[in-house]
Amino acid sequence: MTQMTFARAINSGLRRSLDNDPKVLLMGEDIGTLGGVFRVTDGLQKDFGKHRVVDTPLAESGIVGTAVGLAYRGYRPVVEIQFDGFVYPAFDQIVSQVAKMHYRSRGAVKMPITIRIPFGGGIGSPEHHSESPEAYFAHTAGLRVVTPASPQDAHTMIQQAISCDDPVVFFEPKRRYHDKGEVDESLDPNSATPMGQARVVTDGSDVTLVAYGPLVKTARDAATAAADEGVSVEVIDLRSLAPVDFATVEASVRKTGRLVITHEAGQSGGLGAEVAASITERCFYHLEAAPVRITGFDVPYPYSKVEMHHLPNLDRILDGVDRALGRPNSLSGLEG
Amino acid sequence: MVTDDAGQGGTAAGQDNNAGHQGGAGHNMVQLITPAGERVSHPEYDPWVRDVSDEQLCSLYEDLVVIRRIDKEATALQRQGELGLWPPLLGQEASQVGSVRSLRDDDFIFPSYRENGVAYCRGVDLADILRVWRGAASGGWDPYAVNMAIPQIVIGAQTLHATGYAMGIQNDGADSAAIVYFGDGATSEGDVNEAMVFAASFQVPLVFFCQNNHWAISEPVRLQSHTQLVDRGAGFGIPSMRVDGNDVLAVMAATRVALDRARRGGGPTFIEAVTYRMGPHTTADDPTRYRDPNELEDWAAKDPIGRVHALLDRKGLFTAEFEAGVRTKADAVARELRAGCVGMPDPEPLDVFKHVYSTPNSWLDRQQDHYSRYLASFGDPAGATQEKGAR
Numbered sequence: 001m002t003q004m005t006f007a008r009a010i011n012s013g014l015r016r017s018l019d020n021d022p023k024v025l026l027m028g029e030d031i032g033t034l035g036g037v038f039r040v041t042d043g044l045q046k047d048f049g050k051h052r053v054v055d056t057p058l059a060e061s062g063i064v065g066t067a068v069g070l071a072y073r074g075y076r077p078v079v080e081i082q083f084d085g086f087v088y089p090a091f092d093q094i095v096s097q098v099a100k101m102h103y104r105s106r107g108a109v110k111m112p113i114t115i116r117i118p119f120g121g122g123i124g125s126p127e128h129h130s131e132s133p134e135a136y137f138a139h140t141a142g143l144r145v146v147t148p149a150s151p152q153d154a155h156t157m158i159q160q161a162i163s164c165d166d167p168v169v170f171f172e173p174k175r176r177y178h179d180k181g182e183v184d185e186s187l188d189p190n191s192a193t194p195m196g197q198a199r200v201v202t203d204g205s206d207v208t209l210v211a212y213g214p215l216v217k218t219a220r221d222a223a224t225a226a227a228d229e230g231v232s233v234e235v236i237d238l239r240s241l242a243p244v245d246f247a248t249v250e251a252s253v254r255k256t257g258r259l260v261i262t263h264e265a266g267q268s269g270g271l272g273a274e275v276a277a278s279i280t281e282r283c284f285y286h287l288e289a290a291p292v293r294i295t296g297f298d299v300p301y302p303y304s305k306v307e308m309h310h311l312p313n314l315d316r317i318l319d320g321v322d323r324a325l326g327r328p329n330s331l332s333g334l335e336g
Numbered sequence: 337m338v339t340d341d342a343g344q345g346g347t348a349a350g351q352d353n354n355a356g357h358q359g360g361a362g363h364n365m366v367q368l369i370t371p372a373g374e375r376v377s378h379p380e381y382d383p384w385v386r387d388v389s390d391e392q393l394c395s396l397y398e399d400l401v402v403i404r405r406i407d408k409e410a411t412a413l414q415r416q417g418e419l420g421l422w423p424p425l426l427g428q429e430a431s432q433v434g435s436v437r438s439l440r441d442d443d444f445i446f447p448s449y450r451e452n453g454v455a456y457c458r459g460v461d462l463a464d465i466l467r468v469w470r471g472a473a474s475g476g477w478d479p480y481a482v483n484m485a486i487p488q489i490v491i492g493a494q495t496l497h498a499t500g501y502a503m504g505i506q507n508d509g510a511d512s513a514a515i516v517y518f519g520d521g522a523t524s525e526g527d528v529n530e531a532m533v534f535a536a537s538f539q540v541p542l543v544f545f546c547q548n549n550h551w552a553i554s555e556p557v558r559l560q561s562h563t564q565l566v567d568r569g570a571g572f573g574i575p576s577m578r579v580d581g582n583d584v585l586a587v588m589a590a591t592r593v594a595l596d597r598a599r600r601g602g603g604p605t606f607i608e609a610v611t612y613r614m615g616p617h618t619t620a621d622d623p624t625r626y627r628d629p630n631e632l633e634d635w636a637a638k639d640p641i642g643r644v645h646a647l648l649d650r651k652g653l654f655t656a657e658f659e660a661g662v663r664t665k666a667d668a669v670a671r672e673l674r675a676g677c678v679g680m681p682d683p684e685p686l687d688v689f690k691h692v693y694s695t696p697n698s699w700l701d702r703q704q705d706h707y708s709r710y711l712a713s714f715g716d717p718a719g720a721t722q723e724k725g726a727r
């Protein structure tokens with residue numbers, strides 16, 4: 001076990017994948033000499049060379065489109081999109097090409113492409129640097145969409161993503177890049193929790209609180225605060241956003257009877273809507289209250305002076321927990 | 337005088353020569369003022385700046401100095417925590433001044449994020465220039481008040497907007513033009529290439545103004561292009577010029593040529609202004625990780641301000657009185673900039689919901705209503721205590 005930051009844990013996972021499989025290669029803007037703007041690829045070009053860790057021209061459609069060709073040729077490209085807001089020039093290649101190639105070729109062409117995207121807010125960046133576009137990708141059949149919430153998960157999940165034969169959109173919660181945690185670098189990714197499986201991170205009995213990526217830490221903090229108020233919150237880290245591991249969420253909700261879902265992305269058409277609807281279908285007779293969503297608002301990601309109002313925080317989540325429990329909350333007395 | 341690549345090469349020990357790696361037709365680079373401050377003649381471009389009087393030359397010098405001062409002050413404000421981020425334009429002053437000072441008020445500008453010198457010359461309010469970088473707005477000014485679009489962060493996207501705007505000018509039968517600023521890295525983006533296709537197809541009145549500052553964050557220009565950037569225009573059928581971007585007069589001449597062509601229905605022009613980003617990419621960047629310090633030294637010798645200074649000196653115009661006047665102006669602008677920044681009121685919490693749609697939207701109104709009730713539950717409607725764990 002080693003203490004390391006989230007960013008370092010991904011770096012170490014990338015290194016292991018590069019070491020283990022000569023077909024793995026990294027591509028992206030500034031990932032070589034600079035080591036990426038977040039230093040996630042720091043030192044990798046030096047050790048693996050310019051053909052395995054490739055600084056690309058500034059062209060996101062180019063980066064992903066050429067990865068498709070490399071995959072055709074048997075490579076396993078890992079591409080970095082520098083920031084969430086810059087993935088859209090590549091959106092066409094991802095949803096029209098990467099996602100559909102296996103289906104269209106009747107399984108003949110594999111697309112083992114990993115698309116790394118630092119995502120989410122809370123770091124005071126200018127516009128286009130703090131978005132949560134996960135729902136666009138989760139909505140696209142053929143893509144797997146995952147996001148780790150701890151350094152250990154970051155380390156194993158990046159390796160699992162790279163060895164997965166399907167394309168994986170790998171969202172990295174950028175405001176957690178500097179968070180530290182214990183990482184067992186020798187852990188075999190094959191024996192670790194599978195990439196597609198949700199995890200109960202805090203046991204509880206009164207309310208199920210579902211989070212992923214950057215908000216898992218906030219959700220845990222909320223659970224600790226709720227415990228002080230006598231409420232037992234079970235926190236689930238979704239880990240995989242497509243497909244969602246509903247079985248784990250369902251088992252929890254059958255136990256607690258109440259569901260709160262939180263994410264930074266806007267509410268409408270977000271992952272929260274999917275989880276609420278699916279769990280309602282599966283657990284209707286076990287639910288004591290309507291599922292509650294605590295999310296960002298349906299606004300473009302706001303400028304940094306007000307972003308803290310947009311982002312769900314501990315208090316907003318606790319308010320949502322109160323709502324699910326029918327305790328006094330900010331919306332008490334309101335209907336609908 | 338025409339300088340070849342070797343004369344401008346920016347080569348440094350241990351560093352590949354960017355120009356050398358960019359083969360291609362080898363466009364000559366237009367230069368009217370040498371780094372030593374000598375005014376050299378160029379038969380083709382001289383006529384375009386013949387009217388620039390001594391007084392105007394002095395005024396251009398003042399622009400360069402004031403803009404450098406703005407940049408320095410903003411960088412300091414960022415270091416002091418007053419700005420979240422700042423993209424310095426240190427070294428690119430002449431490219432910006434020479435081009436923007438060639439425009440008419442009814443010409444429309446589409447900038448990237450680094451054209452703060454352009455914004456200053458265009459008359460954008462100083463506080464408005466900083467608004468975005470302070471994190472207090474998404475766009476700092478009213479584009480129609482100054483005929484300049486708000487800053488663009490998504491690389492290259494504005495080139496298409498400029499092309500569309502120019503199509504509009506053409507449809508309207510107006511004789512104004514549009515100009516779009518972008519970097520060397522941006523030329524790799526699909527949008528920029530599509531913009532050139534559209535602009536050429538419809539022969540729109542547009543100036544593509546590429547500031548080749550040699551770096552796209554850590555990536556040298558040779559990674560973006562195997563030819564000189566100026567050669568890109570030819571492939572699209574767009575007439576192109578390569579100018580010394582640190583020479584304010586040369587930039588002015590080239591921009592005037594392009595604008596004249598645009599106004600006369602001659603279609604788009606591509607200008608590659610060869611300059612250098614002397615500072616970091618942004619205040620969050622550390623160029624020592626990827627850049628040879630000798631390269632910076634080479635370019636410092638070609639400084640855009642130094643050479644106008646030397647030229648004015650040769651002409652006997654750089655008097656103590658003139659120098660003091662410029663310094664007073666720069667000081668005043670810096671003071672105003674700082675005051676505008678520090679005195680900028682913070683936005684209100686519910687501003688988050690403003691301007692998403694042009695008319696009320698019941699969907700969002702509900703979210704806003706719920707959030708105001710939430711804020712009110714703290715007994716503080718302004719939400720001032722809205723801190724983690726405040727309840």
Ligand SMILES: Cc1ncc(C[n+]2csc(CCOP(=O)(O)OP(=O)(O)O)c2C)c(N)n1
Pocket residue numbers: 029058060082086089450489490491518519520521522523549551552553613617
């Ligand atoms: C579509 C897109 N991809 C990536 C980025 C991140 N990014 C911001 S500036 C930059 C480099 C731009 O270089 P260049 O076009 O040469 O302009 P310069 O910053 O040097 O003025 C990059 C990669 C972005 N803003 N937009």
